[in-house]
Amino acid sequence: MYLHTQLLINEIAADEPDPAAANALQEGLGGQFGEMRTMMQYLFQSMNFRGDAASKPYKDLLQGIGTEEISHVELIGTTISQLLDGSPRYQGKKSDPVDQPGAGGAAPLKIALDTSNIHHYLVGAQGALPVDAAGNPWSGSYVYNSGNLVLDLLYNLMLESTGRLQKCRIYEMTDNKTARSTIAYLIVRDQAHENAYAKALESLGVNWGKLLPIPKTNAEQFPEVKKLLDLGLQSIQYTFSADNLSEAGKLYRGASPSNDGTELSTQQMPDGFPMTISPERKEEFAPGLDPELMALIQATAEQEMKEADSPKEATSASAKPAAAKKK
Template sequence: MWFYEKKLQYPVKVTECNPRLAKYLIEQYGGADGELSAALRYLNQRYTIPDKVIGLLTDIGTEEFAHLEMIATMIYKLTKDATPEQMKEAGLGAHYANHDHALYYQNAAGSPWTATYIAAKGDPIADLYEDIAAEEKARATYQWIINMSDDPCLNDSLKFLREREVIHSQRFREAVEILKFEKDRKQFF
């Protein structure tokens, strides 16, 4: 069960009218290493992972939904007032033809989100290594978007999101350590 807090995890402020940036941000919305993939991947893996790391997957999976909401806000703000002409100039003509100003779970190239983006092998080490890789890939994606964006306010939120990827990766690495060493457990042979 979840409780919803009616505010964003970190404020999202957009200063420049730049629909083209929205096209790139969609990668983090419905892309393979985006926030939707992350949330669903972790929350789904919880059931078949040792008890000690279930809570971690719940917490991080939940936070990914908070990130998803931030990305959605950015995309919405960047495109909501764009004319069809501006959408076309920003490379969002195909998006406009299909969705008007609605958001859609797709990547920056327009491929719709697919469950094949997430893995659930059932092997705790394999799944956690997958999660670590996903966090590093999301961190890199944020770097590439920051490199292309010159909106200081938007970059501020993106830098926050990037730092969270670093922390999540760290916690998944610690989860692997816990499972590797079975900390505090007496072993009898």
């Protein structure tokens, strides 16, 4: 079973909307090496895992990383939504003409035609989509699950390495603080997962360093990344095990394969950051609840609460006729 905490795994920095950056981030979400891919690949590998009790640490490692990837999908999807929240009715920079609804006869959603993925507006109501940066739908055929532990771990190490490489490129495409805060976090966590799979392979006697040299992206040159590396976030793996039965710590320990002088360790889960609900977008015909629906919901809730507060009265009342009949 999975538990959901209503917190984001990382804080999203505030900045102006940027539809072009949102579209670039779609590659990191729904692309071949994106977060949807890693989430599905690791969860399927853990569900299909075969082995004896001695193999449990490997299953737990896959399970923990796969669970974290669910939170990455949530984080990057929320970031894309925030980057798209910039129609003419957005109240941001007063000097920006798009903040003037219908200025000069402009169409409310003209911004969708300028520099973005138009499907973000036509289909997603200014929200993330399960597609790559070219608009291609995410495909389950991306998922690799051979059933062979060594092959799966090697493929996962390659997947994390390629994902980190792509995120470094996306970082270089935009200076938007909202986009970069999420990209930097995912770059560092990809390194943590590289360390996890590298350590697991080492425990199996695989000399992965000669077989698959990890690309040197020099990501610490990015200030947002450097800040997280200084906190040691690249050397911590979360188990997300509510019952603390995970044995992933048997693998994720010792000197980091990144050779950065840090020691690997496991934690149950990070503290998280507050989540907010996006505002309505009337020009997208994407409202929440209108006054009539709100009144109906409130009335229904009050009635249900009233009935819940007096269950004994209802029970005793229904029992009286039966009792009288028996008498």
